[in-house]
Amino acid sequence: MPTQRLSLTQAATASSTGTATFTFPAPATDLVYLGTLVCNGAPAGATFIATVGGTQWGSWNGTAVGGPIQALPGEQIQISATGLTAATTYNLQWIGRSDSLSETSPAYPDTNTAVASQAPGNPVQIVALVGGASQATATNGGAGTSVLLPAPTGAPYNLRHVAFVLGSGATQVEIIGHTSSFIYTVAFSSSAVLDNMAGQIVTEALDFTTIGGGGSVYLTYDQGVPTVPGGTSGGGVSNAWGQALTAKFFGSGSPIGIVLPSHLGDLYVDDVTPALWQAYGTLNTQWQQIGSPVTILATVFTANAYTLALTDAFSEQSASNGATPASITVPTNASVAFPVGTVITVTQTASGKISITAAGGVTIISSVAGGFVSGTTGCRAQSSTIGLLKTATNTWVISGDAG
Numbered sequence: 001m002p003t004q005r006l007s008l009t010q011a012a013t014a015s016s017t018g019t020a021t022f023t024f025p026a027p028a029t030d031l032v033y034l035g036t037l038v039c040n041g042a043p044a045g046a047t048f049i050a051t052v053g054g055t056q057w058g059s060w061n062g063t064a065v066g067g068p069i070q071a072l073p074g075e076q077i078q079i080s081a082t083g084l085t086a087a088t089t090y091n092l093q094w095i096g097r098s099d100s101l102s103e104t105s106p107a108y109p110d111t112n113t114a115v116a117s118q119a120p121g122n123p124v125q126i127v128a129l130v131g132g133a134s135q136a137t138a139t140n141g142g143a144g145t146s147v148l149l150p151a152p153t154g155a156p157y158n159l160r161h162v163a164f165v166l167g168s169g170a171t172q173v174e175i176i177g178h179t180s181s182f183i184y185t186v187a188f189s190s191s192a193v194l195d196n197m198a199g200q201i202v203t204e205a206l207d208f209t210t211i212g213g214g215g216s217v218y219l220t221y222d223q224g225v226p227t228v229p230g231g232t233s234g235g236g237v238s239n240a241w242g243q244a245l246t247a248k249f250f251g252s253g254s255p256i257g258i259v260l261p262s263h264l265g266d267l268y269v270d271d272v273t274p275a276l277w278q279a280y281g282t283l284n285t286q287w288q289q290i291g292s293p294v295t296i297l298a299t300v301f302t303a304n305a306y307t308l309a310l311t312d313a314f315s316e317q318s319a320s321n322g323a324t325p326a327s328i329t330v331p332t333n334a335s336v337a338f339p340v341g342t343v344i345t346v347t348q349t350a351s352g353k354i355s356i357t358a359a360g361g362v363t364i365i366s367s368v369a370g371g372f373v374s375g376t377t378g379c380r381a382q383s384s385t386i387g388l389l390k391t392a393t394n395t396w397v398i399s400g401d402a403g
Contacts, residue, residue: 006094008024013088018084027071027072034070034071035097038092040093041371046082046083049079053076096392134222136206136219136221137217145207147207148175149202158201163217170211172210297318298320301326305326307336313344320352340391345388347384356372364398379401385401386399
């Protein structure tokens with residue numbers, strides 16, 4: 001079954017205490033739903049907590065976007081909300097994609113057997129997950145540090161997701177590189193937290209540290225990285241990267257060369273830096289280093305307008321049109337095929353308002369009062385920064401200091 005667009009909406013009216021529950025239907029047999037959740041008009045202080053098939057997934061606030069969340073056949077997603085305005089009806093949207101189970105790789109939360117409990121401070125417990133992923137867990141009974149993952153043997157770790165549970169008195173939890181002391185992620189919440197760590201390549205042991213009290217961590221990861229498909233001719237990936245990599249995922253140095261359409265979205269690991277790259281366009285050297293600082297581009301307006309191009313993916317648009325208002329247009333996927341997951345930020349650097357225009361067929365979701373208005377909603381004031389996140393083929397979410 002080909003990929004289908006997922007667009008589900010559930011309405012719920014907040015109780016007198018500001019609580020509400022949204023329940024989405026479970027996917028049918030052999031279907032998997034994957035998408036993000038957003039509730040337009042929810043108060044900034046509201047909290048949404050998602051449960052997938054009876055397993056708590058994570059939480060987000062009223063102005064943020066939750067996800068991506070995956071539900072397998074028969075798994076129901078239920079979202080509990082607090083901090084809403086009493087007696088007010090809210091619509092929660094789940095937007096993404098529907099795929100056949102046989103063609104889908106697992107995302108968090110993975111279906112797996114229960115993790116055996118372990119005493120506080122004990123070393124990692126590793127459990128095999130569906131799809132070849134593994135899960136590492138560690139628990140600290142009080143403030144302290146314990147081993148989360150030993151140093152990898154052979155290929156490095158490819159991290160997926162991490163969930164934390166902070167115990168009584170805990171103010172902060174961290175995952176730290178044992179050798180480098182680099183902090184890979186940190187959380188401060190007193191409840192379960194989900195952090196998407198997908199794409200981080202780790203070549204050292206990892207430690208779990210809790211401050212002020214105890215806590216637990218649940219990390220999913222791969223030992224090594226899947227092989228990238230070969231090119232359209234010659235049997236290797238040299239056609240896509242301009243390098244004779246013999247269908248290896250790893251290489252030495254930055255990727256170069258023309259990217260074939262069949263390799264859009266392919267990943268490449270430079271094992272020298274190390275660095276992770278992704279192909280985002282079919283022109284020469286169109287590779288984006290994932291996790292690197294974004295490229296700052298000065299937006300060039302013509303007749304007070306500019307349309308985003310593929311080279312703007314993962315960039316910061318430093319937008320100035322003097323004192324004259326101007327608009328940045330988000331094109332359709334048919335015109336400019338930004339990969340789903342593309343992020344573009346826009347900063348209004350002068351007094352002229354910078355607004356966002358949706359091309360015909362493009363949907364932009366916003367939590368600003370009254371929702372997104374094409375050609376009007378944009379940077380709230382001079383020095384405001386907004387973000388555009390592509391969540392589906394022709395769907396984007398706008399966030400930040402918008403107005």
